[in-house]
Amino acid sequence: MKSQSMRVSLAMTMAGLIGTFVATGATLAQAQTEVVYATFLDPANKNDPRSEAQTRIIEAFEKANPGIKVRVLIDTNQQTTLRALRTKSNSPDAFRVNNFNAPEFVATGSVLALDDLIARDKFDMKDWLLPLDAAKIGGKLYGMQQDFRIPVLLYRKGMLEKAGIKPPRTYDEVCESGTKLSTLGNVVGYAVPLGTSGGPGGAQAFAELMFSSMATETTGKYFAPDGREMIIDRDQLLKTLQMVKDLYGKCGTTSKASIQFGYNEVHDGLRAGNVAMSNFGLYRFRAVQSGGAGDDLGWAPAPAFKADGKLVTYGYTAAVNANASQKEAAWQFIRFLGSPEAQAIAAEAGEVVARASVYETSPHFKTPDGERQKQWSQFIRERGQFVSYSVALTTFHQVLGEAAQRMILRNGSAEDARSEIEKGYKEALAKIAN
Amino acid sequence: MPVIWFIPVLALLALVTLYPTGFVIWMSFQKTSYFQLQGFVGLRNYATILGSGSFWEMARVSLAYLAGSLVLSLIFGLAAALVFNASGRTGAALRVLTLFPWTLSMAVVGSIWLWMLNPSFGPIAYFMGQAGLSPGLMLGDPDVALPLTILVTAWWSFPYVMVMVSAAIQSIPAELYEAIDIDGGGARQKFRYVTLPHLIPTLGSTGLNLSIIYLTLVTLLIVLTGGGPLGATTTLSLEVFRxxxxxxxxxxxxVLSITVLVINIALGAFYTRLTGRVTG
Incomplete structure (x- = not known):
């Protein structure tokens, strides 16, 4: 009898324990929502302060939202995410995409417009370095702006001093510096990366760092707001291509070796001292400096046709997959990424963050690095302008690169290069329309 | 029923090989919106592709790339195997060292050679400059980019030929060489009448494997040239990727993918015929 009672007690205890485990598991499963976040920043990369900042931001978010866990999916060139969006996959839930690739992503129909959520949550949309209206695609905002970038002139101080020139402010001054730069010997005076090498993205570095600003300086017109028609002023396009041809030719500023340069070659050239100067993203400054250039690396506003001409600004945004299974949690996460708290952490890693108030409140901007970032933010306010991009930008970069390369390698005219770009892009667009 | 034992492997084959291949063939007759089929268009895709000049240019580049890489790999691989096989222990050690390029990922191989061949700061340009030679634009020159890409590909893949040929050499019965000695033949006769006939099947199957790899190779081209300059290194497979x-x-x-498949099947048929594997 006693043993039977013990067996009953034991069975009840076991059943109770199992029940407790099951209930706890179910509760935990309910409480823990996982957001998959695709980003190029690898949390394991200890050399990149931005990766560490990203980890800190995620930790802060998870602390503020105990029911949501963020899992990082590393997507170095955004192509995994693009393929996921094209196949209407429900993962990743959230992802990083830069302004110039955003139209191509939005064209998949798989990126969530944020306007309704912003209105619903009365999210502050005034505290930005630049108004975000210009970053809208087809009148809608698809991404929470994370940072801003703008081309700057990175140069080796010692080389420019040796050549007896100051950082040029205009392309005419770049051209005039050619003779003096040639005294430096086997050095690319002013690199114009037409990106023969560097992958299927074509002349992306050229387009990002030079062409987009040169071609839109006077009009601000690049592609139509719906991302289809190319609306670059034809005279300005011709002027841009002629300048590129002159830099390689009669100015003698740019050696032909620069034709196959992409981002990495310019980076390495500036770092190792084989390139005297080039337009580059300000986000590379610290990496080039710590990679070998040290205090010899200087920066100045990127040249333009006019000394105070506008330059194209862009940056990374965080967006939500419209097919995501965790849309609301993904929105909460990217909303946090756009908050002053998260932006202050990102600023410490060297980003020119998008939130305006952070520059006044974060102690980081009292440090030398912070002061330089603040100067960049001021530069972006004064000289930066948003432009609209194409839904077929990768193909456009390819067409642009081939036309510019042909012009230099085969001594073609700027007029022919312009025709090739116009025709090639039109054909690419027709394929999309079909 | 013995056939029942083949069902798992047949099912696996159908799932991982036949279905994807069939789907690509079906897709070549479709209009798509990304990966979603939008409607049957008959032979329109084939007409568009085969009617464009760029297709034939890419086919020419692909075949030149294949032929160049294959010839160099086979020559280097065969030579390395013969030399190392005749060099005793030193040869064995060198064989291991020579295998190194083949073990590297293509992205790493591409990055190494992209730096080596950089006309501005690469070591090859530097040494050429020291020797009073102009390096030119190297991978940036449309006339030189393809030959250089072929050289890099051969450098990466010849160790594979070397290993396969070495194994084949070691399986040749020593008596055959002794017979040549008895007949008063020399090294040339040994190679012509013993080594080479024994190696031809190996060279054929190795060549077939490499041909398929070269025809479908994308990573190395992306890293080295991105298909440029001016399309000089754009192969059919690179265009499929793009x-x-x-x-x-x-x-x-x-359609381009099917073209690559057809070329590979044709090469397979050619090699099996060449090496006598079909007729025995």
């Missing part, structure tokens, strides 16, 4: 990645309608890319 077309799938960048286009909305990937039906035409499926």
């Amino acid at each position: 077309g799938t990645l960048q286009s909305v309608d990937i039906g035409p890319a499926a």
Whole structure:
């Protein structure tokens, strides 16, 4: 009898324990929502302060939202995410995409417009370095702006001093510096990366760092707001291509070796001292400096046709997959990424963050690095302008690169290069329309 | 029923090989919106692709790339195997060292050679400069980019030939060489009448494997040249990659993919015929 009672007690205890485990598991499963976040920043990369900042931001978010866990999916060139969006996959839930690739992503129909959520949550949309209206695609905002970038002139101080020139402010001054730069010997005076090498993205570095600003300086017109028609002023396009041809030719500023340069070659050239100067993203400054250039690396506003001409600004945004299974949690996460708290952490890693108030409140901007970032933010306010991009930008970069390369390698005219770009892009667009 | 034992492997084959291949063939007759089929278009994709000049240019580049890489790999691989096989222990050690390029990922190989061949700060340009030679634009020169890409590909893949040929050499019965000695023949006769006939099947199957690799290879080209300059190194497979990645309608890319498949099947048939594997 006693043993039977013990067996009953034991069975009840076991059943109770199992029940407790099951209930706890179910509760935990309910409480823990996982957001998959695709980003190029690898949390394991200890050399990149931005990766560490990203980890800190995620930790802060998870602390503020105990029911949501963020899992990082590393997507170095955004192509995994693009393929996921094209196949209407429900993962990743959230992802990083830069302004110039955003139209191509939005064209998949798989990126969530944020306007309704912003209105619903009365999210502050005034505290930005630049108004975000210009970053809208087809009148809608698809991404929470994370940072801003703008081309700057990175140069080796010692080389420019040796050549007896100051950082040029205009392309005419770049051209005039050619003779003096040639005294430096086997050095690319002013690199114009037409990106023969560097992958299927074509002349992306050229387009990002030079062409987009040169071609839109006077009009601000690049592609139509719906991302289809190319609306670059034809005279300005011709002027841009002629300048590129002159830099390689009669100015003698740019050696032909620069034709196959992409981002990495310019980076390495500036770092190792084989390139005297080039337009580059300000986000590379610290990496080039710590990679070998040290205090010899200087920066100045990127040249333009006019000394105070506008330059194209862009940056990374965080967006939500419209097919995501965790849309609301993904929105909460990217909303946090756009908050002053998260932006202050990102600023410490060297980003020119998008939130305006952070520059006044974060102690980081009292440090030398912070002061330089603040100067960049001021530069972006004064000289930066948003432009609209194409839904077929990768193909456009390819067409642009081939036309510019042909012009230099085969001594073609700027007029022919312009025709090739116009025709090639039109054909690419027709394929999309079909 | 013995056939029942084959069902798992047949099912696996159908799932991982036949279904994807069949789907690509079906896709080549479709208009698509990314990966979603939008409607049957008959032979329109084939007409568009085969009627464009760029297709034939890419086919020419692909075959030149294949032929160049294959010839160099086979020559280097055969030579290395013969030399190392005749060099005793030193040869064995060198064989291991020579295998190194083949063990590297293509992205790493591409990055190494991209730096080596950089006309501005690469070591090859430096040494050429020291020797009073102009390096030119190297991979940036449309006339030189393809030969250089072929050289890099051969450098990466010749160790594979070396290993396969070495194994084949070691399986040749020593008596055959002794017979040549008795007949008063020399090294030339040994190679012509013993070594080479024994190696031809190996060279054939190795060549077939490499041909398939070269025809479908994308990573190395992306890293080295991105298909440029001016399309000088754009192969059919690279265009398939681009077309799938960048286009909305990937039906035409499926046609290119089928073309590569057909060439590979033709090469397979040719090699099996050459090496006598079909007729025995």
